[in-house]
Amino acid sequence: MTLASDGRTSRAEAQRTARRQEILDAAVRVFSEHGYHTASVSDVIDAAGISRGTFYLYFDGKEPLFLELLERFILRIRDAVRVVDPDGANPTAELLENVGRVVDVVFDNRDLAVVVFRQSMGVNPEVDAKLLRLYGFLQEMVEGALINGAASGLTREVNAPIVATALIGAMKEIFYRYLVIEPVARPDRTAVAHTLLDFGLRGLLLSSDA
Numbered sequence: 001m002t003l004a005s006d007g008r009t010s011r012a013e014a015q016r017t018a019r020r021q022e023i024l025d026a027a028v029r030v031f032s033e034h035g036y037h038t039a040s041v042s043d044v045i046d047a048a049g050i051s052r053g054t055f056y057l058y059f060d061g062k063e064p065l066f067l068e069l070l071e072r073f074i075l076r077i078r079d080a081v082r083v084v085d086p087d088g089a090n091p092t093a094e095l096l097e098n099v100g101r102v103v104d105v106v107f108d109n110r111d112l113a114v115v116v117f118r119q120s121m122g123v124n125p126e127v128d129a130k131l132l133r134l135y136g137f138l139q140e141m142v143e144g145a146l147i148n149g150a151a152s153g154l155t156r157e158v159n160a161p162i163v164a165t166a167l168i169g170a171m172k173e174i175f176y177r178y179l180v181i182e183p184v185a186r187p188d189r190t191a192v193a194h195t196l197l198d199f200g201l202r203g204l205l206l207s208s209d210a
Contacts, residue, residue: 086152
């Protein structure tokens with residue numbers, strides 16, 4: 001292969017990657033605005049400004065497109081959450097950093113977050129599997145934090161599976177309100193992160209015997 005042909009191959013690959021990303025970006029906007037079930041391939045094609053033939057060069061249909069978007073969101077959330085050492089110098093600060101990074105992922109990917117949070121279970125087995133993977137990962141991380149926190153004396157002992165489910169549900173509903181029900185253009189991310197952590201660690205009572 002000559003240098004010229006190698007350069008053409010690299011440019012062509014870069015163009016394919018860019019076009020694929022354009023389709024994904026258009027799909028996020030369409031799914032966020034119309035919902036996955038209402039949106040059609042034609043809507044995505046129009047939003048991306050491409051032909052139907054071009055669309056099918058990259059995706060076989062709406063479902064694989066949606067599955068890739070879900071996978072991307074899952075990976076971003078997974079990358080944001082790190083294991084907290086309860087015996088470390090400042091585990092509370094590490095927990096806050098975790099919550100803050102998740103808040104950033106959600107608000108930095110608003111349209112994609114809306115797509116994920118709007119999607120319900122029981123419609124498509126592959127979609128269900130990816131959603132279960134996301135929430136299973138979060139459940140495992142929060143349960144682990146609760147168990148380790150109690151063992152180290154940072155938090156009191158609780159029913160970890162139930163409390164973890166409640167905390168994840170609370171986060172999801174808060175994000176849904178900020179993104180869908182009462183959208184806020186510039187939410188105070190620091191306040192959201194601090195309040196979520198404060199609620200999760202301390203609850204609402206002034207003292208344990210109140």
